[in-house]
Amino acid sequence: MNMNRRIRIVDTTLRDGSHAVKHQFELEDIERITSALNNANVYAIEISHGDGLAGSSIQYGWAKHSDDARLAVAQKVVDRSKITVLLLPGIGTRDDLKLSIERGAQVARIATHVTEADISEQHIRMAKDMGLEVMTFLMLAHMEPPEKMLEQAKLMEGYGADVVYVVDSAGAMIPDDVKVRIGLLKKKMQVEVGFHGHNNLGLAIGNTIAAVQEGATVIDGTLGGLGAGAGNAPTEVLAAVLDKMGYVTGIDLYKIMDAAEDIVRPIMRRPQVIDRSSLILGYAGVYSSFLLHTYRAVEKFDVDPRDVLVELGRRRVVGGQEDMIIDVAHELSQKKNR
Secondary structure, three states, rough: OOOEEEEEEOOOOOOOHHHOOOOOOHHHHHHHHHHHHHOOOOOOEEOOOOOOOOOOOOOOOOOOOOOOHHHHHHHOOOOOOOEEEEEEEEOOOOHHHHHHHHHHEEEEEEEEOOOHHHHHHHHHHHHHOOEEEEEEEEOOOOHHHHHHHHHHHHHHHHOOOEEEEEOOOOOOHHHHHHHHHHHHHHHHHHOEEEOOOOOOOOOOOHHHHHHHOOOEEEEEEHHOOOOOOOOOOOHHHHHHHHOOOOOOOOHHHHHHHHHHHHHHHOOOOOOOOHHHHHHHHHHHHHOHHHHHHHHHHHHHHHHHHHHHHHHHOOOOOOOOHHHHHHHHHHHHHHHHHO
C-alpha cells in the first residue's frame, strides 16, 4: 500500500553533523558534500551552524566559517535540491534569514523547545512573508505528553507552518513514543508532519520508519549518521530501507551511498557509535549536542560523564542551557573531593 507514496528527505549533515566536528567544517568539505547530496537528488540540504543561523558563539561553539561563507559555497553547486537553514528564535534574526535567501535558501526550519512554540510566531510569519517553505521543530519532544505537544504543534500550524516536526533531540524515544506522537499530529492537524531522530538508543532508523508508517511525510537524516550524540538516522540507510518498503524518495541510492562512504566518513573526527556516554544521553533524555560539551567539562573536573548527563537529565535541561554542564561537573567534582 506504500507504492508511490512520496517521502521527502532533508539531509542535515551540514547542520546537525556540525556538532560532531565542533562546527569546524572546511569550505571545500561543505562544497563536496552539498554537491554529492544535490547529485543524489536529496529533497533539501540543511546548511547552518549546529545551533542554527548565528549560532557561532562561546555558548554554542565557534564555527570555523560564517553562515554567509558556508551558504555561498553551497549555492554554487545546487541545482536540484533545495537549500534549507535552521533558525532558533532568540539566536537567528530577520537579517540572517534575508542573507540566507540571498544565498539560495528556499526552506526555513524554525525550532523551539517543545513547550515554547509561542516564541516562533514572528519568525514563522516572517519566513512565510519572505516566500520560504517553513518547517517547524518541536525539540526534545519526549519531555512532554503527546497532548501537550499537540497544543504546541497547533500553534505552529496556526502561525503558518507548512510542516511540523516531532524532534527526538535526545534520542530518547522508542517506536511506541514516536507512533503516538506522529499519529496524534497526523489525526488532528492539516499540515504535513515530520520526524527528526537521534541514535542514542540505537533506534534512529526504527523510530523514523515508525514515524513514516504513522503518516510522517518529511524526515531527516545525515550521511553516515554524522550528528550530535550517537548521530542521526543515516540518510543512505533511510533511502535503502524506504525503497525496500515501497516508498518513493527520489534519491539515487548508489550516489547517496558513495557520498556517505567516500566523502563524509573520511572527515569524521570519531566513529558514530553508541558508546556509554551517548547511550546515557538517550537513557537520561539529554539534548544530544550536549555530549561534546560534557566531554570537555569532565576533562577539566575529572568526573564521570555519565554522572554529569544523568544529573542534567534530572534537572530537565534544554538547548541553550549548555552553561549548566560546567556547573554540574563542578558540583560533582566538589562532592567527589569531600
